[in-house]
Amino acid sequence: MPEPLAWQIATVTGVRPESAEVKSFTLALPAWRPHRAGQHYDVRLTAEDGYQAQRSYSIGSPPSQTGEVEVTIERIPDGEVSPYFHDVLRVGDQVEVRGPIGGYFVWEPALGGPLLLVAGGSGVVPLMAMLRERSAAGDDTPTALLYSSRTLDDVIYREEIDALAVAKDGVGAFQTLTRSQPPDWTGYARRIDREMLSEVLASIGPQPLAYICGPTLLVEAAANGLVELGVPPARVRTERFGPTT
Amino acid sequence: MDDPLMLDANAVAGDLAEMFGFDVSGSVHRCTNCGNQGAVATLLAYVHGPGTVLRCCICHEIVMRWVRTPTRIYLDARGAAYMEMGLS
Numbered sequence: 001m002p003e004p005l006a007w008q009i010a011t012v013t014g015v016r017p018e019s020a021e022v023k024s025f026t027l028a029l030p031a032w033r034p035h036r037a038g039q040h041y042d043v044r045l046t047a048e049d050g051y052q053a054q055r056s057y058s059i060g061s062p063p064s065q066t067g068e069v070e071v072t073i074e075r076i077p078d079g080e081v082s083p084y085f086h087d088v089l090r091v092g093d094q095v096e097v098r099g100p101i102g103g104y105f106v107w108e109p110a111l112g113g114p115l116l117l118v119a120g121g122s123g124v125v126p127l128m129a130m131l132r133e134r135s136a137a138g139d140d141t142p143t144a145l146l147y148s149s150r151t152l153d154d155v156i157y158r159e160e161i162d163a164l165a166v167a168k169d170g171v172g173a174f175q176t177l178t179r180s181q182p183p184d185w186t187g188y189a190r191r192i193d194r195e196m197l198s199e200v201l202a203s204i205g206p207q208p209l210a211y212i213c214g215p216t217l218l219v220e221a222a223a224n225g226l227v228e229l230g231v232p233p234a235r236v237r238t239e240r241f242g243p244t245t
Numbered sequence: 246m247d248d249p250l251m252l253d254a255n256a257v258a259g260d261l262a263e264m265f266g267f268d269v270s271g272s273v274h275r276c277t278n279c280g281n282q283g284a285v286a287t288l289l290a291y292v293h294g295p296g297t298v299l300r301c302c303i304c305h306e307i308v309m310r311w312v313r314t315p316t317r318i319y320l321d322a323r324g325a326a327y328m329e330m331g332l333s
C-alpha cells in the first residue's frame with residue numbers, strides 16, 4: 001500500500017507562457033514520486049490569518065521527468081488561486097502541494113485503446129501528459145485528440161499539437177475554435193457536438209477508451225454525446241474542472 | 246445534472262486519501278440507494294458548500310459527505326453499501 005499523501009513545499013524553478021492567459025510552472029519537489037499520466041496535484045495557499053484556499057492542477061509533464069512536475073494554469077481573472085500563480089509567484093518562490101493524486105482518470109499504454117482524448121481549454125493538460133507518455137513509451141495505440149479552444153491564441157501547447165498532426169505515428173489531432181477563427185482555418189468552428197464526435201470516432205473506431213477533460217458543461221456534453229453514439233459508459237472517463245476556462 | 250460547479254470525485258481524491266490513508270478514487274463502491282457499482286471517481290462531487298458531497302452518477306443520491314474543521318473530519322458514508330479496496 002502506498003504511503004499516505006503528505007503536503008510538501010515545492011519550489012518554482014521555471015515559468016513559461018503557453019498562450020495569452022496560460023502559463024506553465026515547473027515545481028521542484030523534495031519528495032517527488034512517479035505519477036501516472038492524468039493525475040493531479042493539490043495546491044494549498046494559506047493566508048496570514050490562517051485562511052486556506054485549495055485547488056487541483058493536473059500534471060502536464062510525463063512521469064519520465066523526475067524530481068519535478070509541470071503544471072499548466074489558466075489565469076481566471078476573478079479567481080483566488082490561479083491569479084496568485086500568474087501574478088505573484090516567481091522563480092525561487094515556494095508553494096505547498098500534495099500529490100500525485102487520482103487512480104481513475106489515468107492512462108498508460110497497458111490500458112490500450114483506441115484512445116480518444118477530448119479537451120476544452122486547460123483540460124488539455126492531463127491529456128497532453130497521456131500523449132507525452134504514449135510517445136515516450138514508443139507506444140502505437142491509435143489515438144485521436146479533439147481539442148476545443150475559444151480562439152487560436154488560446155490554444156495551449158500549440159506547436160506540440162501541430163507537430164502531432166504531422167508526425168504520422170498514429171495520433172490524429174482535431175481542433176475546434178468556438179469564438180473566432182483565422183481566415184485560413186481548416187478545423188472546426190463550433191462547440192463540440194455529436195456530429196463532430198462521430199467524425200472523430202470514425203478515425204479510430206466506435207469503441208474507444210475515452211478521456212474527457214475541461215469545463216464541466218463541455219465534459220457533460222461530450223460524455224453524453226459519446227454515450228449516445230454507442231460508446232459504453234464504462235469506457236468514458238471524465239475530469240470536470242468546474243465553471244472556469 | 247447541468248450544474249457548472251459539479252466535479253468528479255477524482256477532484257477530491259486528495260481529501261479522500263487523507264481519510265482512508267491512500268488513494269481510493271479507483272476503488273469500487275456500491276450505491277446504497279440504487280445498487281450501482283463503480284469507481285469512487287465516477288461519483289459527482291459538490292465542493293462549494295460548507296462541506297463536500299459525493300452523489301451517485303446514476304440516481305444522484307448522496308453516497309458520502311463530510312465536513313472538516315481545522316482539526317477533524319466528520320464523514321457520513323451511509324450512502325455507500327460497501328467499498329472494495331486493493332491492498333497492493
Ligand SMILES: Cc1cc2nc3c(=O)[nH]c(=O)nc-3n(C[C@H](O)[C@H](O)[C@H](O)COP(=O)(O)OP(=O)(O)OC[C@H]3O[C@@H](n4cnc5c(N)ncnc54)[C@H](O)[C@@H]3O)c2cc1C
Pocket residue numbers: 040055056057058059071072073074075076078079080081082083122125126239240241242243244250252255256293
Ligand atoms: C482535478 C482537477 C484538475 C484541474 N487541473 C487544472 C489545470 O491543469 N489547469 C487549470 O488551469 N485548471 C485546472 N483545474 C481548475 C482549478 O482547480 C481551479 O478551479 C481554477 O484554477 C480556478 O481557481 P481559482 O482559485 O483561480 O478561481 P476561483 O476562485 O475558484 O473562481 C473561479 C471562477 O469560478 C467562479 N466560481 C467559483 N466558485 C463559484 C461558486 N460557488 N458559484 C459561482 N461561481 C463560482 C468564480 O466566480 C470565478 O469566476 C483543475 C480542476 C480539477 C478539479
Ligand SMILES: [Zn+2]
Pocket residue numbers: 276277278279280281301302303304305306
Ligand atoms: Zn445510486
